[in-house]
């Protein structure tokens with residue numbers, strides 16, 4: 038795609054038309070690289086979940102997609118249009134820190150937000166959808182944290198959007214409220230709404246997202262259906278054996294390793310890698326044959342969390358290594374090191390948080406979802 042965005046139509050891997058396209062997007066705040074050339078696309082009716090550690094660039098990417106920050110490089114298109122020019126009736130955005138007026142009731146708030154659009158949904162219907170009919174007449178400030186987030190989700194949905202961009206939809210919501218919001222998002226997706234969400238909750242990503250993108254250090258380090266990512270990066274099934282006393286650990290390890298298992302040890306437990314369900318009995322038999330007592334067995338399959346831990350920590354380690362190399366180079370320079378010892382680090386880098394940035398960004402925690 039051209040840098041000026043003149044090629045509007047982007048195709049996803051399987052040929053469907055992309056509703057959201059991000060191509061080579063870069064964003065810096067002073068020395069901090071928030072996005073280091075991110076490309077992804079979200080197709081019609083798809084739920085795309087962005088995961089990644091704090092500071093990975095998720096919110097910056099969401100802001101680039103919704104037009105509240107301008108990338109330094111790259112192109113973003115939403116519904117084939119620049120984010121700042123897209124028809125607000127077709128898109129809904131729920132920022133992480135959205136805070137509506139506190140002294141309006143849940144019903145008044147949804148009515149108010151419905152009034153901002155040309156052809157809104159019936160606000161009472163939305164209130165019912167987010168499970169708040171009983172709290173209709175309660176001031177926002179008197180709702181529980183979970184109810185407040187549900188009102189916010191409702192406010193984002195009153196325009197019946199074709200595209201919903203939501204930053205951490207369920208943070209701070211109790212488990213029941215979380216399930217209500219999940220159900221809502223699933224119903225929207227089933228009805229053809231395209232959803233881009235960020236989340237810290239791996240269960241949420243695994244349940245809702247058709248595809249997940251893992252951002253770390255401003256880079257998209259993996260993207261694909263959760264099951265594929267787990268198969269590719271999640272590691273193997275494992276059996277954790279909690280031992281009855283530490284003194285049996287060497288015997289347990291020795292026995293299992295002799296039997297050909299890959300074993301690691303933790304606090305009072307041994308973890309046996311790559312154990313199929315049908316192998317559990319064999320592991321137990323080996324332990325019993327050498328009189329090792331165990332207090333419990335826990336068999337687990339890898340999940341998205343394992344992918345996250347494996348890949349995000351790799352990237353963080355690389356970034357730390359780079360930052361250390363850079364600071365060593367600078368120290369050497371300060372100590373009178375030769376110019377050729379500088380390496381390619383240039384200045385600074387690392388995860389420095391820049392305040393007083395000269396960015397012209399609009400703050401995205403405004404008083405309405407867009």
Ligand code: ADP
Nearest residue numbers: 066069071091092093094095096097390391394
């Ligand atoms: P995430 O949402 O994944 O936690 P963010 O996109 O908020 O990550 O931040 C990515 C990086 O950019 C972080 O290092 C953050 O401190 C920095 N950053 C984000 N917004 C600003 C800003 N307005 N000014 C300076 N630094 C920022």
